[in-house]
Amino acid sequence: MLERKQVKDRAQITFVLPADTPPGPVSVVGDFNEWKPGAHVLQPRSDGMRAVTVDLPAKNVHSFRYLAAGDYWFDEDHADSHDGINGLLHT
Template identity: 70%
Template sequence: MLERKKIKGRTHITFILPDDTPQGPVSVVGDFNHWNPAAHPLTPRGDGTRTATVALPAHSAHSFRYLAAGDFWFDDEHADHHDGINSRIHT
């Protein structure tokens, strides 16, 4: 799931996954963090989810995916669209 919040010319995107699916650590990686899995690991919240928030310029488009333990890459079904390889989001 994705949540968006516009703040002063930027859009804060919160990437949300269930706490246990998939199991183990998960990071959101994309062109906004140079595909670096250490940049935005998802952290647990008290409501049974885990999240990471990224501030992006308004009116921009970005590619991203999730990277889980065991080199398991996957897309977000709630993304704005998919380009065949990556999930895409528009701010």
Template identity: 65%
Template sequence: MLERKKLKGRTQVTFVLPEDTPAGPVSVVGDFNHWDPYAHPLTPRGDGTRTATVALSANSSHAFRYLAAGDYWFNDPAADHHDGANSHLRT
């Protein structure tokens, strides 16, 4: 799931996954962090989910995926669209 909050000239995007699905550590990786799996690890929050938040330029489009333990890559079904390989979001 994606949560968006408009800021002055930017959009704050929070990537949200259930705390235990998939099990183990998960990061969000994309063109906004040069596909760096260490840049945005998801961290638990009190409501049973885990999240990572990034601030992106307004009116932009970005490709991203999640990377879980065991080199397991997966897309976000709530993304704005998919191109077969990646999830995409528009700010």
């Protein structure tokens, strides 16, 4: 799930997943963090979910995916669109 908040010329995107699906650490990786695993690790929230918020420039398109333990890559079903492999965010 994606949560969005516009702040002036920025978009705050919060990437949200269930706390235990998939198990183990999960990070969101994309062109906004040079596809670096571990740069944006989802952290537990009080609502039983886990999340991380990333500030992105407005009026851009960003590619991303999730990376879980065991080199398990997966997509966000609620991305704005997909380019075949990656999810796309339109900020």
